[in-house]
Amino acid sequence: MRTFLASLAAGAAIVAATGAFAAQPVDWQMDLQPAATDIMRQIRWFEAYTLWFIGPITLLVLALLGWCVVRYRASANPTPSRTSHNTMIEVIWTVGPVVVLLFLAVPSFQLLTAQYTPPEDPEITIKATGLQWYWDFEYQDEQEISFSSLMMQEEDRAELGKEDKALYPRLLAVDNEVVVPVDTTVRVLVTAGDVIHSFAMPAFGIKIDAIPGRIEEAWFKAEREGLFYGQCSELCGKDHAYMPIAIRVVSQEQYQQWAGAAADDLAGANRALMAAVDGPDKMAAAAE
Known part of the structure; x- marks a missing residue:
């Protein structure tokens, strides 16, 4: 516990520091380093943006798995269903990922373009x-x-x-x-x-x-x-x-x-x- 608190204090010192003390890795670091350029600021934004998709999708998949395990276990469902096709479900699992990928792809391509396009001629x-x-x-x-x-x-x-x-x-x-x-x-x-x-x-x-x-x-x-x-x-x-x-x-x-x-x-x-x-x-x- 003492080591963990010391690591937190070191991380807080780096975040608050100015002047010569800028940015470096710290013990137990889970976040990205503080941004020192506009590109890094965009990368940090994109990371937070993608988490708004990854988090709900992960929870949804976990909930569906749990529901299937409980609802369709052998003791509660001794006669398995022989359903082989459901149009609505297939439309949802096709259109849903396409929409999510579009929301991720557009800002991703914008960020990639910015990384290779300096705003002015290098000095x-x-x-x-x-x-x-x-x-x-x-x-x-x-x-x-x-x-x-x-x-x-x-x-x-x-x-x-x-x-x-x-x-x-x-x-x-x-x-x-x-x-x-x-x-x-x-x-x-x-x-x-x-x-x-x-x-x-x-x-x-x-x-x-x-x-x-x-x-x-x-x-x-x-x-x-x-x-x-x-x-x-x-x-x-x-x-x-x-x-x-x-x-x-x-x-x-x-x-x-x-x-x-x-x-x-x-x-x-x-x-x-x-x-x-x-x-x-x-x-x-x-x-x-």
């Missing part, structure tokens, strides 16, 4: 390459920024200035986060260099396979600043569980400062950005 393009078992990122614009992003090892926390385990959780924190500005349309080109991986960022509503020899395209427009976590979501070998993704969303000014410095000194740019975002306690680390 930033990032190529993400999945490798066993880390990600390579390349900014394909004026700034020539490229780096590898690996899961942070526990012994490297102090060196990287990421000792806050609530903000930089075990098995999710990385050494180099992807940095993007808030309220900016970002295109992500996803591929792989060895086996099939999957680029997934739950708070953004993104999950797209990374396939060797192919380039898939996704996009997002983060509406709030913070640090967001995802993971490779395609079984890709023995260290599949240790292939996290971290995206840090910052203000336009902070992004410009980071991008200007990251091409020449990625580690220094990251430390300076952490000092600006995580608070005064990071200033000493940034100055080292």
Whole structure:
């Protein structure tokens, strides 16, 4: 019971948090992560919408099964019916599912179209390459920024200035986060260099396979600043569980400062950005 209450408190803290603390998985989580993009907000709406159909249908089928078991059990119905056709029942079980499927299909296709149709031309393009078992990122614009992003090892926390385990959780924190500005349309080109991986960022509503020899395209427009976590979501070998993704969303000014410095000194740019975002306690680390 104590563990369950602690998990509830952690979940409430994440929902209420703002600034650097954005979205990540929590213990005993049954709901989707809080939406950080309009697409994820639509996905959460569609999930709730489908439950209004799934719930009643499940209860109806359960009630019909219970009624048949009780009404037509051997002791109460020793002579089984030989009825082989009922027009009304066949019309109901044909038309009913068709109507339900139409109510599900229309918003589903609308959501699918929105996922592949950015509202405006992307301002930033990032190529993400999945490798066993880390990600390579390349900014394909004026700034020539490229780096590898690996899961942070526990012994490297102090060196990287990421000792806050609530903000930089075990098995999710990385050494180099992807940095993007808030309220900016970002295109992500996803591929792989060895086996099939999957680029997934739950708070953004993104999950797209990374396939060797192919380039898939996704996009997002983060509406709030913070640090967001995802993971490779395609079984890709023995260290599949240790292939996290971290995206840090910052203000336009902070992004410009980071991008200007990251091409020449990625580690220094990251430390300076952490000092600006995580608070005064990071200033000493940034100055080292």
